[in-house]
Amino acid sequence: MKVKEIIVVEGRDDTSKIRQTVEADTIETNGSAVNDRVIKQIRHAQAKRGVIIFTDPDYPGDRIRHIVDQAVPGCKHAFLPRDAARAKHSVGKSLGIEHASPEAIKEALHGVYDITEREASDISRNDLISAGLIGDSKAAARRDHLGELLQIGHTNGKQLLKRLTMFQITKDQFDKAMYQVIQEENKDG
Template sequence: MFKEVIVVEGRDDTTAIKRAVDADTIETNGSAVSKSCLEQIKLAQQTRGVIVFTDPDYPGQKIRQTITEYVPGCKHAFLPKSEAIPKKGKGLGVEHASIEAIRTALQEAKAEYTDATYQSKIPREWIVEAGLLGGDYAKSRREKLGDLLQIGYANGKQLEKRLAKFQIEPEKFIQAMQQIIQEEQDAK
C-alpha cells in the first residue's frame, strides 16, 4: 500500500491506479478544484503525504498548479503523453496508461521544492546550448527531456523553473540530453 494519497482527476483514473497499485486516491473531479477538495488534499498532505498524478495536458497542469499553490510540498508523478493515449478512440489521460507506466510514474514521483530561494542546478547557458529554447527542435526536445527526467512537459519559459523546482541534478540533465541527441542522430 502506498503511504501517500494519490490525487487524480476522476473516477476512471482511480480505477486505473487501483489496477496498478494498492493506494488511496482523492479525485478532483475536473480542473475547477473545489475548496473542500483542496482542504481534503491539505489534510492528506499533513498526515500521509500526497502524490499529484494528473493527465499530461493543459487541464492536468492547471490542477497541479492549483494544488501546489494551496498545498505546497506535494510530490508529483508525471506520465509521458505517449503512455496516456488510448489504443482506440480519442482522449489523453492516466486512465489509458498501462499498469507498468502507472507504477513507473508513481515510483519516480518527485518532491517539488517550494522554498523561494531554490536555485536551479542547471545553468541557463546549458538550456540554451542544448537547443531547448527557440529553434526547430526545441519543443520536441523539451517534451523528450520532460519524459526522461519524469518532470512533464514545460514550455521554454517554464523549463528553467521546472528543473529548479524538482532539483534536477546536472548529471541527470546531461545524460538525458545525450540520449535525446543520440536518438535524433540515429533517426537521420
Template sequence: MKIREVIVVEGRDDTAKLKQAVDADTIETNGSAVNDAVIKQIRHAQAKRGVIIFTDPDHPGSRIRHIIDHAVPGCKHAFLQRDDARAKNDHDNSLGIEHASPEALRQALRNVYTLAGDEPAQINREDLIAAGLIGSAEAGARRERLGELLQIGHTNGKQLLKRLSMFRISKGQFNQAMNQVLQEEDDERKTNSNT
C-alpha cells in the same frame, strides 16, 4: 504495490484505473475547478499521510497540479508520459491516466518527485538555448524526450527551466539526459540516411 501517500487524481475513471495497478487511496478533484473543500481534504491528507499529485499530462492536468501545489506545499508529484496516456483507437487523441497501462502507472509512481524549495537554479536559460530546447526547430521534440528521460513531464519552453529547478535536476543529470537525446537524434538521422 502499496502506496502510503494519498494520490490526487482528476476523476473516478483515474481512480478505477489506478486501483488496477496499485493499492492506494485517492482524492478526486472532479475537474479543473478545484474547490475549497477538495483543497481542505488534500491538506488533511498531506498532514496525515502525504500526498502524490498525479494528473493527466495535458493543460488542464497541469493547471490542477499548479493549483494544488500552490495551496498545499510539500506534495510529491508523479508524471505519466504522454505516449503512455494516449487513448487507444481514440479519434480525438485524448490524454489521461484512465488510458494508461497498469505498468505505466506503476512506473510513474516509482519515479515520484518532491518539489524543491527556493534553491538557486543550476541550469539557466542560456543552457536551454545552447541545448536547442528553446528557439530551435527541434525544441518541442527535444523537450518532450528530455522530460521522459528525467521523469519531469512534458513542458513548454517557459515551464522547462522552472521544472528543472523544482525537481532539483543537477547540471550533470541535465547534461547526461541531453547527451542521450542528441545521440538518439544522431542515430535516427543515420538510420534515415541509410534507407
C-alpha cells in the same frame, strides 16, 4: 504494490485505473475547478499520510497540479509521459491516466519526486537555448524526450527552466539526459 500516500487525480476514471494497478487511496479534483472543500481534504491527507499529485499530462492537468501545489506545499509529484497516456483505440486526442498501461502507471509512481526544498538551479536559460530546447525546430520533441528521461513531465519552452528548478535537476543530470536525447535523435535521424 501498495502506495502509502494519497494520490490526487482528476476524476473517477483515473481512480479506477490506479486501483486496478496498485493498492492506493485517491482524492478526485473533479476537473480543473478545484474547490475549497477538495483543497481542505488534500491538506488533511498531506498532514496524515502525504500526497502524490498525479494528473493528466496536458494543460488542465498542469493547471490542477499548480493549484494544488500552491495551496498544499510539500506534495510529491508523479508524471506520466504523453505517449503513455494516449488512448490506443480512440478517435481524437484522448489523453489521460485512464488510458495508461499498468506498467506505465507503476513506473510513474516509482519516479515520484519530493520537492519540499526548492533551491535555485545551476541550469540557465542559455543552457536551454544551447541545447536546442528553445527556439529550435526540434525543440518541442527534445523537451518531450528530456521530460520523459528526467521524469518531469511535458513542458513548453517557458515552463522548462521552472520545472528543472522545481525538481532540483542538477547541471550534471541535465547534461547526461541531453547527451542521451541527442544520441537517440542522431540514431533516429
